[in-house]
Amino acid sequence: MAPFKGSLTPTCPNLQTTIQSIRGYIICRLEARLMVKIVTDTTACLSAEVARQYDIRVIPQIVTFGERSYYEGIELDNTAFMEKLKTSSELPKTAAPPPELFRKEFERLAPLGAPILCIHPSSEVSGTVRSARIAAQEFPQLDIRVIDTRLIASPLATLVELAARWAEDGIDVAEIESRIMAMIPAARVYFLVATLEYLARGGRIGGAQALLGSVLQIKPILTLRDGKVQPYEKERTHKRAVARLKEIVQEQMRGNSQGYLAVMHAAALEEAQALADDLGRRFNLSRVPITEVPPAVITHGGPGILGVSFFV
Numbered sequence: 001m002a003p004f005k006g007s008l009t010p011t012c013p014n015l016q017t018t019i020q021s022i023r024g025y026i027i028c029r030l031e032a033r034l035m036v037k038i039v040t041d042t043t044a045c046l047s048a049e050v051a052r053q054y055d056i057r058v059i060p061q062i063v064t065f066g067e068r069s070y071y072e073g074i075e076l077d078n079t080a081f082m083e084k085l086k087t088s089s090e091l092p093k094t095a096a097p098p099p100e101l102f103r104k105e106f107e108r109l110a111p112l113g114a115p116i117l118c119i120h121p122s123s124e125v126s127g128t129v130r131s132a133r134i135a136a137q138e139f140p141q142l143d144i145r146v147i148d149t150r151l152i153a154s155p156l157a158t159l160v161e162l163a164a165r166w167a168e169d170g171i172d173v174a175e176i177e178s179r180i181m182a183m184i185p186a187a188r189v190y191f192l193v194a195t196l197e198y199l200a201r202g203g204r205i206g207g208a209q210a211l212l213g214s215v216l217q218i219k220p221i222l223t224l225r226d227g228k229v230q231p232y233e234k235e236r237t238h239k240r241a242v243a244r245l246k247e248i249v250q251e252q253m254r255g256n257s258q259g260y261l262a263v264m265h266a267a268a269l270e271e272a273q274a275l276a277d278d279l280g281r282r283f284n285l286s287r288v289p290i291t292e293v294p295p296a297v298i299t300h301g302g303p304g305i306l307g308v309s310f311f312v
Contacts, residue, residue: 036167036176037109039118041097041128042072044156045264045291054164057105061128061296062095069095072295081295082267082303091198094296096127102135106144115143115173119160119180121152122227125300145177150227154262154291155187155309162260183311189224190232190248191264191307192241196220198302221245242275245308249279252312259310264291266298266305275306 040046041059051058060071065084070076076084085092102118109116118136123129129148136144149156159180166176219241223232232248235241253259261279265272269292276288293305 035114035170036163036173037112037114037116038160038164038167039102039105039116039132040156040160041120042294043121043126043128043152043296044119044160045153045294045297046157046160050161050164054161054168056160056164057109059097059101059105059128061097061126061294063295063299064093064095066090076295078292078295078298081298085298085303092295092299094299096131099131099134102132103138106135106139106142110139110142113142116145117163117167117173117176117180118144118146119149119156119163120147121156122150122224123148124150124227125152125229143173145173147177147180148227149180149184149187151184151187151189151224153189153293153297153309154264154289154307155189155260155311157291158260158262158309158311159183159187186311187309188252188312189307189309190245191222191301191305192219192238192245193222193301194304195302198298198300221248242271242306245275245306246278246282249308249310250282253283253310254312259312261285261308261310262289262291264293264305264307264309266293266301267303268306271306275308279308 037057038054039057039059042061044058046056046058050056058073060073063070063072063076063081065088081092106116118132120126120128120132129146132146136142136146149159151159162183163176163180166179218234218236219238220231221233221235221241221244222229224230233244235244249261253261261283263272263276263279269290272290276290280286280288293301298305
């Protein structure tokens with residue numbers, strides 16, 4: 001047999017294209033396996049679209065009415081929750097997801113071998129961080145990091161989405177963690193509640209306890225300070241309190257269009273939309289995101305929550 005003198009390199013354009021496509025697919029799959037995986041929970045009130053887009057794993061909080069418990073966002077959405085709240089003879093209770101839920105999620109992610117970054121609400125108002133850390137101890141072979149943001153709701157959502165974007169861009173877990181930790185002290189949250197009774201009954205009232213029982217018809221503006229609910233200012237009417245929210249944003253953001261401004265609410269969409277539209281005009285923003293807080297947050301704040309969050 002005569003020796004082969006041709007080239008072993010494929011000369012067929014279609015074959016070359018196929019090989020390149022396969023190579024590209026393999027590289028993409030390998031990169032996806034190593035990309036940082038983001039885990040959060042339903043207190044971040046992420047939209048389903050954002051969670052799917054960035055493959056963010058969302059652990060449910062637990063809401064209990066009477067003897068029946070529900071996984072938030074899976075077995076109980078906001079509409080069903082509000083209906084139950086209207087008809088229930090007693091207020092619901094909440095519980096942080098147990099370590100078992102985190103363990104199951106970590107087991108699903110373990111074969112990828114990728115770093116895992118868990119971003120959760122303030123440990124002052126939820127036991128979620130503790131559950132995540134307990135579960136992480138069972139996976140010493142994985143790089144699992146748990147961040148206590150000292151926040152909740154819309155600013156937490158901002159941090160989670162930013163972390164997911166950075167992960168998609170290929171930024172390593174240490175850098176993402178560092179960026180998130182640097183942003184936490186810059187977060188600002190201000191909100192109104194229709195009544196302080198929900199916060200008081202749920203034990204999340206913090207420094208706002210002093211406002212209970214006041215003979216004045218005041219409308220407190222609340223904030224999160226050191227991860228706890230604290231009073232910020234008091235106004236005599238709801239209308240004035242909403243106007244003051246707008247002033248606070250203008251005073252503290254100082255025209256910073258990169259402050260990730262967001263509006264959050266509970267069963268107050270029309271008012272939230274009006275607030276977002278007004279703030280959008282003031283800051284020349286094409287869109288101010290509106291977040292509906294989940295049942296676990298409504299349980300402690302009550303229907304009628306209206307608030308803003310941003311970073312300075």
